[in-house]
Structures are given as structure tokens and as C-alpha cells.
Amino acid sequence: MFQIFGIPSQALFGQLLLGLINGSFYALLSLGLAVIFGMLDIINFTHGAQYMMGAFAAYLLLQHLGIGYWEALVIAPIVIGLTGIVIERLFLKHLRSLDPLYGLLLTFGLGLVIEGLFRNYYGSSGLPYQVPEALQGGRNLGFMFLPNYRAWVIVLSLTVCLATWFAIERTRLGSYLRAATENPVLVRAFGINVPRMVTLTYGFGVGLAALAGVMAAPIYNVSPQMGSDLIIVVFAVVVIGGMGSIMGAILTGFALGIIEGLTKVFYPEASNTVIFVIMAIVLLVRPAGLFGRSV
Amino acid sequence: MTPTARLAFAVTALTCTVAAAQAQEDSVVKIGVLTDMSSLYADVGGPGSVAAAKLAVEDFNPAAHGMKVEVVSADHQNKPDIGANIARQWFDVDHVDAMADVPNSGVGLAVSEVTREKNKVFLASGPASSDLTGPKCSPNTIHWTYDTWMLANGTGKAVVKTGGDTWFFLTADYAFGKALERDTTAVVEANGGKVLGGVRHPLNTPDFSSFLLQAQSSKAKIIGLANAGGDTINAIKQGAEFGIAAGGQHFAGLLVFITDVNSIGLKTAQGLVLTETWYWDMTDANRAFTKRWQAERAGKFPTSVQAGVYASVLHYLKAVAALKSDTDGRAVVAKMKEIPTDDPLFGKGSIRPDGRTLHDAYLFEVKKPDESKYPGDDYKLRATIPAAEAFRPLKDGGCPLISG
Numbered sequence: 001m002f003q004i005f006g007i008p009s010q011a012l013f014g015q016l017l018l019g020l021i022n023g024s025f026y027a028l029l030s031l032g033l034a035v036i037f038g039m040l041d042i043i044n045f046t047h048g049a050q051y052m053m054g055a056f057a058a059y060l061l062l063q064h065l066g067i068g069y070w071e072a073l074v075i076a077p078i079v080i081g082l083t084g085i086v087i088e089r090l091f092l093k094h095l096r097s098l099d100p101l102y103g104l105l106l107t108f109g110l111g112l113v114i115e116g117l118f119r120n121y122y123g124s125s126g127l128p129y130q131v132p133e134a135l136q137g138g139r140n141l142g143f144m145f146l147p148n149y150r151a152w153v154i155v156l157s158l159t160v161c162l163a164t165w166f167a168i169e170r171t172r173l174g175s176y177l178r179a180a181t182e183n184p185v186l187v188r189a190f191g192i193n194v195p196r197m198v199t200l201t202y203g204f205g206v207g208l209a210a211l212a213g214v215m216a217a218p219i220y221n222v223s224p225q226m227g228s229d230l231i232i233v234v235f236a237v238v239v240i241g242g243m244g245s246i247m248g249a250i251l252t253g254f255a256l257g258i259i260e261g262l263t264k265v266f267y268p269e270a271s272n273t274v275i276f277v278i279m280a281i282v283l284l285v286r287p288a289g290l291f292g293r294s295v
Numbered sequence: 296m297t298p299t300a301r302l303a304f305a306v307t308a309l310t311c312t313v314a315a316a317q318a319q320e321d322s323v324v325k326i327g328v329l330t331d332m333s334s335l336y337a338d339v340g341g342p343g344s345v346a347a348a349k350l351a352v353e354d355f356n357p358a359a360h361g362m363k364v365e366v367v368s369a370d371h372q373n374k375p376d377i378g379a380n381i382a383r384q385w386f387d388v389d390h391v392d393a394m395a396d397v398p399n400s401g402v403g404l405a406v407s408e409v410t411r412e413k414n415k416v417f418l419a420s421g422p423a424s425s426d427l428t429g430p431k432c433s434p435n436t437i438h439w440t441y442d443t444w445m446l447a448n449g450t451g452k453a454v455v456k457t458g459g460d461t462w463f464f465l466t467a468d469y470a471f472g473k474a475l476e477r478d479t480t481a482v483v484e485a486n487g488g489k490v491l492g493g494v495r496h497p498l499n500t501p502d503f504s505s506f507l508l509q510a511q512s513s514k515a516k517i518i519g520l521a522n523a524g525g526d527t528i529n530a531i532k533q534g535a536e537f538g539i540a541a542g543g544q545h546f547a548g549l550l551v552f553i554t555d556v557n558s559i560g561l562k563t564a565q566g567l568v569l570t571e572t573w574y575w576d577m578t579d580a581n582r583a584f585t586k587r588w589q590a591e592r593a594g595k596f597p598t599s600v601q602a603g604v605y606a607s608v609l610h611y612l613k614a615v616a617a618l619k620s621d622t623d624g625r626a627v628v629a630k631m632k633e634i635p636t637d638d639p640l641f642g643k644g645s646i647r648p649d650g651r652t653l654h655d656a657y658l659f660e661v662k663k664p665d666e667s668k669y670p671g672d673d674y675k676l677r678a679t680i681p682a683a684e685a686f687r688p689l690k691d692g693g694c695p696l697i698s699g
Contacts, residue, residue, distance in 0.1 A: 123338040145538050268497075
């Protein structure tokens with residue numbers, strides 16, 4: 001067995017894989033943000049709270065209705081997506097013509113309110129949620145023990161990310177969407193209901209956050225502040241990838257997961273700062289982000 | 296009268312009025328519960344600590360002593376600078392006489408300094424660092440409930456003696472985690488165990504898989520969790536996922552509260568060994584307290600920290616009543632050390648010259664899901680550690696109040 005910088009290669013491969021798994025959460029969350037920003041020009045600071053709501057929805061479905069993980073994987077994103085649609089109709093719609101800063105402040109405030117409400121009802125220490133029966137246990141890969149659930153997370157996240165990218169960049173519906181962002185008036189002239197499309201897009205982006213929340217519930221502590229712990233990192237991911245770039249968000253999410261994973265081996269104390277250091281460097285060298293179109 | 300003289304006169308008159316108002320207001324004993332209202336320790340302390348403080352005031356019955364007692368609270372947001380600022384504001388402007396709780400050792404140490412400077416009283420229940428009665432001890436601070444030395448000694452000793460003699464630490468990278476790691480290392484080594492390594496992780500880390508993998512490859516029998524709250528929960532939850540127990544390794548939770556056990560769930564937490572000084576389901580008095588407390592915190596269970604807030608506030612009020620004054624913080628603390636402690640929750644005990652309250656500690660094991668009969672029925676008692684052995688011997692603390 002060879003060594004890299006004093007770390008056995010086996011341990012390193014394990015960390016790379018773990019980084020990839022964490023990256024899949026970053027990718028899924030930053031994808032939702034990128035979709036919303038790209039299509040609506042809204043910096044959705046409620047995203048962390050919506051991710052948390054997804055995890056809570058999974059818990060509440062199980063606790064009160066006896067509905068398990070697999071159903072929650074479908075139901076929670078739809079329910080939370082609907083709350084997103086209500087938010088868009090009630091608030092965000094009216095901010096379209098204003099400076100994006102207003103949307104940022106509104107969503108930031110909403111996020112705080114939602115988090116506070118959940119903390120008030122459920123406390124801060126978190127709620128239990130088990131890994132589903134079918135995905136318990138794991139397999140020994142030789143260089144590490146890979147829990148089945150983590151393998152599932154990475155597969156599901158990759159599938160959803162690529163499907164979303166395909167839907168937006170390669171389908172007719174996606175082309176309407178992109179056209180509507182460029183020139184809403186013209187697209188409306190073709191008989192397409194642009195406001196409804198925008199509402200649904202926001203709902204979809206929120207649904208993605210909730211999906212990530214359900215996926216996180218069995219492995220992370222389901223607590224009101226779980227979103228705010230993660231959201232800042234995810235914003236950094238979006239900034240590094242380039243605001244609004246779908247593929248950029250996905251690739252950066254996975255890449256930064258890996259970089260963070262490696263930091264956890266070499267200098268764990270810095271593992272929650274390394275992403276921001278990279279963000280600062282990227283902003284200096286390429287202000288539009290790695291995959292962003294320069295403005 | 297010249298305008299300047301008139302102004303000076305007016306200012307003097309005004310100051311006198313304010314001073315008179317202050318003197319009048321100061322007949323009230325004001326207790327400030329400084330705690331974490333909005334983040335990871337909000338369930339360990341938080342609103343539950345405020346409720347406990349109010350119950351203590353109720354049980355003390357201020358009217359019978361001819362006193363007026365008021366409880367106020369604030370959120371320190373786990374930031375030492377914010378905590379210290381609130382403390383100054385409370386002492387200087389709001390006439391707060393004593394501060395209670397203060398979870399988070401970083402904030403606790405900062406606030407302890409401010410309390411000493413202003414000659415008020417700090418009733419520490421939330422912070423765990425044993426430095427509060429060690430090198431950083433203060434004549435204005437009483438440390439209730441627990442500390443890192445006691446946690447390390449209770450859990451560490453029990454685990455090493457049952458064969459867990461090689462350790463790997465997952466340590467929260469701040470004052471509390473480092474103190475807990477240091478104290479536990481000393482206990483492990485003193486009992487013939489060995490520490491093979493460890494990682495320092497940032498506070499509030501969602502993902503522990505990478506650290507767990509390092510712990511696995513260390514081949515240590517015991518993974519010591521020198522962290523708290525959400526960090527401990529995440530580590531244990533993900534440890535189950537990564538087959539830590541299946542690989543023959545075990546967790547030693549060095550600071551685990553009942554709220555943590557409830558959020559991990561008994562299925563995952565079962566068998567975990569932990570040290571606490573108070574458990575709601577141990578005595579009738581504890582159960583009665585829990586019932587009253589739950590009137591304000593429905594469906595939750597009080598932690599040892601909240602019980603400590605109750606006991607320390609009650610004892611503080613007794614000392615103030617005995618002294619008939621709350622103005623000199625140092626004198627009140629001296630009185631608190633002089634009279635023996637006696638309350639329904641911690642029983643009879645005493646306070647040492649370094650500010651450490653001595654009471655029994657208990658080694659608990661988390662029940663299996665089928666052993667738990669009702670909500671909150673989480674622990675079974677493995678051993679009682681008598682007060683005299685539970686805490687760090689006075690001479691080992693390095694408290695300057697003692698040596699000179």
C-alpha cells in the first residue's frame with residue numbers, strides 16, 4: 001500500500017468517496033438555488049429552511065400518519081414545493097420588478113421566521129429518524145465500509161441532478177423557460193403563460209431542497225437549524241460554480257464535497273472554512289464563477 | 296446663574312433622581328438567565344432554564360422573606376462577545392444581581408470575568424469547562440451540575456475499567472471540547488488506558504463520516520465524543536450507519552443529555568454509557584419537579600443543566616436572605632459556600648472554596664427500546680459516584696483562590 005502525504009492510499013480513497021457523497025447534498029441543494037436564480041433572478045435564502053422542512057415533513061409523515069421513507073421521498077417535496085408556490089404567489093411575485101436585493105431580504109427573513117417557528121414547536125435538539133429497513137447495513141469495499149444508504153444517496157442525487165439539467169437545457173419545455181427569462185414579453189406573445197411557469201419553477205426548486213431534506217433525515221440530526229448549518233456552504237458552492245449555471249452548480253457541488261473531504265483528513269479544523277477560501281480565490285480570478293457567463 | 300452653571304445644576308439634580316430611583320429599584324433581587332435561546336443548546340438550557348429559575352423563586356417564596364425577586368433572560372447566541380456585552384448591560388444598567396445558567400464554556404468563561412470585575416454573582420450550570428473552578432476560578436462564581444473533569448472521570452474510568460482501554464477522540468474544536476479531551480485523556484491514562492489519536496472538528500459539523508472513518512482505521516476500542524448537542528447526535532447516528540458497533544468499536548458519550556438521547560432515539564442510542572448528576576425519573580421529588588416544569592415545557596424533559604439552574608438559584612436566594620443584602624457579590628458567594636446546600640433535586644451537599652458544588656454523580660446506561668415503558672424512560676442506573684469522588688480534588692485544580 002502506498003502513501004500520499006503520509007496518509008495511506010486506502011484511507012484517501014475512502015475520503016474521496018465520502019466527499020463525493022457530501023458533494024451530492026451540496027449539488028442537489030445548489031441545483032435548486034441555481035434553477036431559481038437562473039429562471040427567476042431571486043436569491044432564495046429560504047432554501048435552507050425549505051431543506052429543513054423537507055426533513056421535518058419526513059419525520060411528521062412517519063410520526064403522525066405512519067408513512068415511511070419511500071413515500072416521503074415523493075410526498076414531502078410535493079407538499080413543501082406547494083408551500084413554495086404559495087410563497088411565490090403571495091410575496092415574491094410582487095418583487096419581480098424591483099432590485100433583486102428585495103427578494104434576498106424577503107427570503108432571508110422568511111427563512112428566519114420558519115426556522116424560529118419550528119424551533120418553537122419542536123425544540124432545538126432534534127428528532128429521531130431511522131434509515132429505512134431496505135437500506136440498512138453496508139458493504140465492505142476493501143478500502144472502506146460503505147453504508148448502503150450513502151450509496152443510495154449518491155445514485156439518487158446524481159440521477160435527479162442530471163435529469164434536471166436535461167429538462168432545462170435539452171427539452172422544449174426547458175427552452176421555453178430559458179426564453180422566458182431572457183425576454184418574458186416576447187414569450188408571452190407566443191401564448192405561453194410566463195407567470196405560471198415562473199411559479200412552477202420556484203415550486204420545483206423548493207421541491208428539490210425538500211428532497212435533499214428527506215434524504216438527509218436518516219443520517220443528519222433533524223433539527224430546525226440543520227438548514228442554516230448547510231445553506232451558507234451551498235451559497236458558496238453556487239457562487240463558485242457561477243450564479244444560475246445549472247451544470248456549474250452540479251459539478252461544483254461534487255467537486256467541493258471532495259475538497260472538503262480531503263481537508264477533513266489533512267487539517268480537520270479548517271474543514272468548514274476551506275470552501276470559503278476557494279470562493280474568495282475564485283471571485284478574485286473569475287468574478288462570474290467557474291462556469292458562469294460573464295455579465 | 297450662567298447657562299453653564301444652570302446646566303451643571305440640572306445635570307446634578309437629574310443624577311440624584313436617577314440614583315434615588317436606582318436605590319429604590321435595588322430592593323429587588325434580579326436574576327438574569329443568560330442562555331442559548333436559539334441554537335444547539337436551547338433545549339439543554341434555553342427557555343427550560345428560565346422556567347426552572349422561576350420555579351426556584353416560587354419555591355423560595357420571596358414574600359415570606361420580605362424580598363422581591365425578578366427573573367429576566369437573554370440569548371447569548373453562543374458568542375462570548377455578545378454574552379459579555381449582555382452581562383455588562385445587565386450589571387451596569389439593568390441592576391441584575393446574579394447571572395444563571397450560561398451554557399457554552401466559551402461564553403461562560405467570558406461572563407465569569409465580567410461578573411468578577413463588577414462584583415456580582417455567577418451561578419454557572421450550563422458551562423462544562425472545569426477551568427471555571429481551576430485556573431480561571433473566581434470569588435464570584437459558583438459552578439453547579441457538572442464539569443469536564445467530572446464527566447471524564449465518571450464515564451472515562453467506567454469505560455476503561457470494563458475493558459475499553461484504547462481511545463480515539465472526536466473533539467469539538469473550542470474551549471469546552473479541548474478541556475473535555477484533556478481531562479478524559481488524563482483519566483484514561485491514569486487508569487492504564489492509551490489514547491491512539493483524535494480529530495478536532497468544527498462546532499456544528501453536519502457530517503462525521505470522514506472522522507468516523509479515521510476513527511475506524513485507528514482500531515481504537517473506544518471512540519470518545521468530546522463534543523455536545525447536535526455534534527454528538529450526528530456522530531452517534533452516523534456511527535450506527537457506518538457500522539462502528541459491528542466493527543467492535545464503541546462510543547463513549549462524554550457529555551450526553553436526555554434531550555440528545557431522545558433525538559437519537561433509543562434504537563440507535565441503546566447501550567451508550569454516560570455520566571449525569573441529575574435524571575428526572577430518579578426520585579419522587581425529581582418527578583414532581585418535572586411535572587411542574589412541564590406545565591411550561593409540555594412534552595419535554597428537564598435536563599441536569601436546568602435542574603442545576605433551579606438548585607443554584609434557590610441556594611443563591613437563601614444566601615441573600617441570610618445576608619439580608621445582595622449588593623456585594625463576593626459576600627453573597629462566600630455565604631453560599633458557608634451554608635450547606637440542600638434542595639429537593641440535588642439533595643444535601645456543599646460548595647468548596649474554589650466554587651465547585653459537590654453532589655453525587657451517576658453512571659447511566661441508555662435503555663433498550665423494549666425496556667422503556669413510557670416517554671422519557673431512557674436510563675438505567677449503573678453506578679453512583681459519591682460526591683467526594685465525583686469531582687476533581689481541590690488541590691489538583693490550580694485555582695489561585697486556594698494556593699494564595
